[in-house]
Amino acid sequence: MDLLRLIHGYQFNSALALLFPTPYALATLVLFLWSLGPALRGEVRPGFLLWLRLTWVLTLLPVVTGVVLAVGGARVPSATDVGGGVTKYGLPVDPSRNWEHWMYAGFALLSLYVTEVLLQGRLVHPRRGLRVLPVVTLFLYGCAYMVGRVAVFPGSTPGT
Numbered sequence: 001m002d003l004l005r006l007i008h009g010y011q012f013n014s015a016l017a018l019l020f021p022t023p024y025a026l027a028t029l030v031l032f033l034w035s036l037g038p039a040l041r042g043e044v045r046p047g048f049l050l051w052l053r054l055t056w057v058l059t060l061l062p063v064v065t066g067v068v069l070a071v072g073g074a075r076v077p078s079a080t081d082v083g084g085g086v087t088k089y090g091l092p093v094d095p096s097r098n099w100e101h102w103m104y105a106g107f108a109l110l111s112l113y114v115t116e117v118l119l120q121g122r123l124v125h126p127r128r129g130l131r132v133l134p135v136v137t138l139f140l141y142g143c144a145y146m147v148g149r150v151a152v153f154p155g156s157t158p159g160t
Helices: 002-008 023-041 046-071 097-120 126-152
Strands: none
Touching: 002 046, 023 046, 023 126, 046 097, 097 126
């Protein structure tokens, strides 16, 4: 279980963690920046598709380990009381953050799926889909960022 916690909860410990707290958030930020090219050019190159597949891997790895940890009874650190009403980070416990963590993870998976649909051109014409690709990948980055944030910091109603 410690290996699963290490894989699932890996975070960067630097000032850049304010921009991308986890490798997953970094991958989605790069995907967003890279999506501007296909939106402007109107074509997708193989490098973008390769990075999208890497982002899928970096999404599914924490998802699978998180599900295994949740089945074992684990919750996000911001929702876990280590004694005295505080988390392992010394912040107030907020049990509602556990559900928010799942919600953002679900939105991230959904936006990755929408990205795939846009690239395949099944829902809309591929050129039109590529125009909204940066919006979808920006939303994905926001979800990936919030997945890491809600795992550490309490919300506006700690203790509820």
